[in-house]
Amino acid sequence: MVATVSDLTPREQESEVLLKVENVELRFGGVRALHDVGFEIRKGQIFSIIGPNGAGKSSMLNCINGFYHPTSGTLTYKGQPRKHMRPYVTASQGIARTFQNIALFKGMSTLDNIMTGRHLKTKASLLENAFWFGRARREELEHRRFCEEIIDFLNLQHVRKTPVGTLPYGLQKRVELGRALAAEPELLLLDEPMAGMNLEEKQDMARFILDVNDEYGTTICLIEHDIGVVMDLSDRIVVLDHGEKIGEGTPREVSNDPKVIEAYLGVQEQESA
Amino acid sequence: MIYRESGQFKKTYQADQAILPLRQDRIFLILVLLVAFLVIPFTASNYVMNSLLLPFLIYSLAAIGLNILVGYCGQISLGTGGFMAVGAFAAWNLAIRTDLPMPVIFVLAGLITSGAGVLFGLPALRIKGFYLAVTTLAAQFFLVWLLQRPWFNNYSASGVISAPDFHMFGWSIETVTDRYYLSLIILVVMALLAKNLVRSATGRKWMAIRDMDVAAEIIGIRPMPTKLKAFAVSSFFIGIAGVLWAFLYLGQLEADAFNIYTSFDVLFMVIIGGLGSILGCFLGAAFVVLVPIFLNIIPSALGLPLSTAMISYIEVFIFGSLIIFFLIVEPHGMARLWSIAKQKLRLWPFPY
Amino acid sequence: MMFFLEVLIGGLLAGVMYALVALGFVLIFKASGIFNFAQAAMVLFAAMFMGGMHNDWGLPYWLAIPITLVIMIGVAWVIERVVLRPMVNQEPIILFMSTIGIFFALIGFAEIFWGSRSRTLDVGIPSDPIFLGDMLLQSYDLITAAIVAALVVGLVFFSQKTRMGRVLRAVADDHQAAQSVGIKLSTVWVVVWSIAGLVAVVAGIVWGGALGVQPVMVDVAFKALPVLLLGGLTSIPGAIVAGLIIGAGEALAEVYLGPIIGGGIDSWFAYIIAMAFMVWRPEGLFGEKIIERI
Numbered sequence: 001m002v003a004t005v006s007d008l009t010p011r012e013q014e015s016e017v018l019l020k021v022e023n024v025e026l027r028f029g030g031v032r033a034l035h036d037v038g039f040e041i042r043k044g045q046i047f048s049i050i051g052p053n054g055a056g057k058s059s060m061l062n063c064i065n066g067f068y069h070p071t072s073g074t075l076t077y078k079g080q081p082r083k084h085m086r087p088y089v090t091a092s093q094g095i096a097r098t099f100q101n102i103a104l105f106k107g108m109s110t111l112d113n114i115m116t117g118r119h120l121k122t123k124a125s126l127l128e129n130a131f132w133f134g135r136a137r138r139e140e141l142e143h144r145r146f147c148e149e150i151i152d153f154l155n156l157q158h159v160r161k162t163p164v165g166t167l168p169y170g171l172q173k174r175v176e177l178g179r180a181l182a183a184e185p186e187l188l189l190l191d192e193p194m195a196g197m198n199l200e201e202k203q204d205m206a207r208f209i210l211d212v213n214d215e216y217g218t219t220i221c222l223i224e225h226d227i228g229v230v231m232d233l234s235d236r237i238v239v240l241d242h243g244e245k246i247g248e249g250t251p252r253e254v255s256n257d258p259k260v261i262e263a264y265l266g267v268q269e270q271e272s273a
Numbered sequence: 274m275i276y277r278e279s280g281q282f283k284k285t286y287q288a289d290q291a292i293l294p295l296r297q298d299r300i301f302l303i304l305v306l307l308v309a310f311l312v313i314p315f316t317a318s319n320y321v322m323n324s325l326l327l328p329f330l331i332y333s334l335a336a337i338g339l340n341i342l343v344g345y346c347g348q349i350s351l352g353t354g355g356f357m358a359v360g361a362f363a364a365w366n367l368a369i370r371t372d373l374p375m376p377v378i379f380v381l382a383g384l385i386t387s388g389a390g391v392l393f394g395l396p397a398l399r400i401k402g403f404y405l406a407v408t409t410l411a412a413q414f415f416l417v418w419l420l421q422r423p424w425f426n427n428y429s430a431s432g433v434i435s436a437p438d439f440h441m442f443g444w445s446i447e448t449v450t451d452r453y454y455l456s457l458i459i460l461v462v463m464a465l466l467a468k469n470l471v472r473s474a475t476g477r478k479w480m481a482i483r484d485m486d487v488a489a490e491i492i493g494i495r496p497m498p499t500k501l502k503a504f505a506v507s508s509f510f511i512g513i514a515g516v517l518w519a520f521l522y523l524g525q526l527e528a529d530a531f532n533i534y535t536s537f538d539v540l541f542m543v544i545i546g547g548l549g550s551i552l553g554c555f556l557g558a559a560f561v562v563l564v565p566i567f568l569n570i571i572p573s574a575l576g577l578p579l580s581t582a583m584i585s586y587i588e589v590f591i592f593g594s595l596i597i598f599f600l601i602v603e604p605h606g607m608a609r610l611w612s613i614a615k616q617k618l619r620l621w622p623f624p625y
Numbered sequence: 626m627m628f629f630l631e632v633l634i635g636g637l638l639a640g641v642m643y644a645l646v647a648l649g650f651v652l653i654f655k656a657s658g659i660f661n662f663a664q665a666a667m668v669l670f671a672a673m674f675m676g677g678m679h680n681d682w683g684l685p686y687w688l689a690i691p692i693t694l695v696i697m698i699g700v701a702w703v704i705e706r707v708v709l710r711p712m713v714n715q716e717p718i719i720l721f722m723s724t725i726g727i728f729f730a731l732i733g734f735a736e737i738f739w740g741s742r743s744r745t746l747d748v749g750i751p752s753d754p755i756f757l758g759d760m761l762l763q764s765y766d767l768i769t770a771a772i773v774a775a776l777v778v779g780l781v782f783f784s785q786k787t788r789m790g791r792v793l794r795a796v797a798d799d800h801q802a803a804q805s806v807g808i809k810l811s812t813v814w815v816v817v818w819s820i821a822g823l824v825a826v827v828a829g830i831v832w833g834g835a836l837g838v839q840p841v842m843v844d845v846a847f848k849a850l851p852v853l854l855l856g857g858l859t860s861i862p863g864a865i866v867a868g869l870i871i872g873a874g875e876a877l878a879e880v881y882l883g884p885i886i887g888g889g890i891d892s893w894f895a896y897i898i899a900m901a902f903m904v905w906r907p908e909g910l911f912g913e914k915i916i917e918r919i
Contacts, residue, residue: 065491067487067491086490087487087490087491088490088491088493088494088495088496091490091491091492091493092493096492097491099488103485103487103488103491104484104485104488105480105481105483105484105485105488105489106484106485107480107483107484107549108477108480108481108484112477112480115474115477116477116478116480116481116489116492116494117492118474119474119477119478119481119492119493119494120492120493122474124473124474126470126475126502126506129469129470129473129474129475129476130466130467130469130470130473130475131466131469132469132473136469136473136474139474140290140473140474141290143474144290179492180492183492183493347718349718349721349722396900396903396904399903399904399907400903400907402660402717402718402721403660403662403717403718403721404854404903404907406660406662406721407850407851407853407854407896407899408896408900408903410847410850410896411851411893411896411897411899411900414847414892414893414896415892415893415896415897417892418887418889418890418892418893421887421889422887533844533847537725537729540722540725544722582740582741583737586733586736586737586740586741587733587737588733589729589732589733589736590729590730590732590733590734590736590737591733592726592729592733593726593727593728593729593730593731593732593733594726594730594733595726596722596723596725596726596729597707597708597723597726597727597730600712600715600719600722600723600726601708601711601712601723604719
C-alpha cells in the first residue's frame, strides 16, 4: 500500500521531500508501539496521521521531534538522516509542535508564552539582558512586534497579559499554537489540536491551520480524531493501526480503502464475514 | 482615585515593556528611593540602622538571589547560608592576600560563589525537586566545614576573624551611615539588574523550565545551560550578600554564622514575600526582620512581657505556620497581596 | 583489625538509628508521594513530650509513652486537616516546602510548651559493655538494633497481612484507582502519618536515650536525608541498608580520613556518598525508576 509518485498532485510533485520516515520501529521493553512505518512529508503539505486509539500516532510524533528514539529505522529530515536527537536540537532545525494535553507554561502570560517560542531567535547574552543593553533591548522590541502579529492572527489580544493557567481550554490550545508559530517552524506537528473543542472552536482552529499553511507556507503534520476535519484539511493522509501503516493516500483514496474502513469499523467486517 | 491608569495610553511597545508602566508606580518608587537616600540616614538612630536596616538590605539581596533560583527557575536550594559563607570568605582572602581594589574584590567574590553554585547545581541536571534540596544541603554542610579549615581564616587561633577596614573609590567605609549607603547602593543596582534579567528572554527561559521543563526543551530551550545559569546568577547575588553580611553588618567572619538556619531564613523570606517576585523579596526580608521586634513590643505593651527565649520559640512557630499558610492561600506571597490591594485601589472609591 | 571491626560495628549501629528516622520518611512518601522534611521534627517533638512529661510532670514512662502516641495521632490528624487536605493536587515541590513549614511549626510548638532545656530520656534500656571475644560492644546498641528489627517486622506484617495494610499499598500504587474503589484518602493519610508518628516515638526513645533530649537532636536527624536518597525513596529495605552503609562509611571515614583532611567530616560525608551515588543512579539503591512522561 505504499503510495507511488503518481498519486501526488502536480504541485506536490514539484516540492521536495521535507521529512522521510523509513522502516521505523519503536519498542518499550516488550511492547511494540511502531512497526515498519514509512512515509514522506513534502514541503507545503498538510499531512495527517489518523488511526484508532493506541495506534501509535503520538509515538510517531514523539519520534519525529526527538522525544523518543526509534529502536530501528531512519528519519531523514531536510536530506539529513538522523537517529538520536534531543528535542531542543530538532527544535533548532525548525520542528515545532503542540501537545495532546496542553503543555503551556502555566505561570506565564499569553504574551510571555508566545515570546518564549521566539527563544531560538534571540541572541542577547546574559549580561546584555541584565543591563538591558544593546541586542537585549533591540531584540525584545523586534520579538514583541512579531509576537503581536501572531496574537492578532490568532485573536488573542484580549488575553495578552492573562496568566494562561486561568484561560479556558480552547484559548489555551490557541496560545499553544501561537507559541509553536512564534518559532517560525518549517514543520509544525499538531497533536490533536481540536480534541475537546466544540464545533465553533473547531472551525476557528481549522481556519488557523489552513491560514498558517497558506500564509507562512508551513508544512503541517496533524493528528486528529475528527475524520471530517481531517478529510477537509489534509493533502495527504497516512493511517496507522496497532503501530503499523495500513493505508496512505489522498483523503478520497483513504476513505475508500477497505482496510481503513475495516480498522475503523471493525464490526462491519464481522457482519460481512 | 489617586491610583488610576486611565488616560495613560501606551503608544509604543517600548513604553509597555518599561519596568513600571504606570506613572503612579514610578512616582512611588522615586519617593521610596528619596526617603531611603535622603531622609533615613539623617533621621534614623544608629541602632535602627545597624540592627534593622542593614540586615534588611542584605537579606533582601540574598532573597533576590534565592528567588531567582527557586521562584523563577523552580530549583529549590537549602544551601544559601553556605554560599553566603563562600562569598564572605572569598572576599576576605582576596582582601588580605592581594592588593586588588575593593570593587574588583566584591565582583570576584561573587564570581567565585557562582562557581561554587554551578558545581553544586550540576546534580540538578539529573535530579529534581526534593532530591535537589538534599544535594544543596550537602553544599551547606560541606562548604561550612571546608571554610573552617585553617587556611581560609589564615590560621587564626579562634576561628573568628575581623573584617578589614576598606575604602571604595576614595570613600572609606567607617560609620554606620557609610555602611548603610554602601549596602543600599549595591542593593538598588543589583535589584535593577535582577529585574531586567527576569523580564528578559533569560527570565522567560527560567520560567519555562520551572513551569514545564519537557515542553521547554521541545521549543528549543536547553535545560542544562539554562539551569546552570540560574545557579550561577543566584549564587552571585547570594555571594555578594555574604560579603556585605560579614564586612558591613557583622564586621567579622565565622563560617558557623552562615549555618543551615540562615538558609531557612532566606527561604522563608522568599516564600512569605512571594515566589517569583522581586518586590516580594523586599517584603519578605522586612517581615522576617520585623517579626521578632513586634513580638518584643506587642506583648510588653499589653503588659505580658515575654522572655527572650519564649520570643524565639514563638518566632519559630509563627514562621513555620506562615510558610504553610502562604503556600496554601497565596503562593505568590505578600507581593501578590500588594498587587491585589493595588487592583482594589484602582477602582476605589467607585468599585462598580 | 580489631579496632577496624569495632569502628565498623559502632558505625553500623549508628546507621540503624539513621535508618529508623529514614523509615518514617519512606512510609509517608510511599503512601502519599510527599517528601516529609518534618519527620526529624516529629522525632524531636515526640522525644520532648516524653522527656517533658516524665521529668517535669513526674509521669512514669509507661504512661508518658502512650500519651505521646495519642498526641502524635492528633498531630497526624491536624496535619491532614490543615496542610494536606487544602494542598491536594499541588506540585510536589510546594508540598515539600510546606513540610518545611511543618518542621518549624512542630519544633516551635514543642519549645513553647517545654522550653529548650536538655532532658534525659531513660526508659531503662540497659547500657553495659559486652565483650564479644576481644571486641567491645554496648548492650544499648544491640538492644536498639533488636527494637528496630522488631519494628520493621511489625510494619511488614501490618502492610502484608492486615486490611489497612492492603489499603495503604493500594493507595501507594495509584491514588485515583484506590479512590474509585471506595478508599477514603483522608483516613489513609491520617493512618500513615500516625504510623510515621509511631516510628518517630520509637526513634525519639532510642535517640533520646543515647544523646539526651534537646533541640540539637534535630540536626542529627538531617543525616537521615542522605540515607533516604541512597536507599531510594520508596523502599523500606533500602532505608535500612542505606542507613547501615552510611553509618559504617561515616564512622570509618571519621577515623581513617579525618586525621588527613580535618575532623568533623561526619557533617557532610553522608551527603557526598549519597550524591555521588545518585549521579550514577538517580533512583537510589532500591528505589523505583523515575520515568518521565508527557
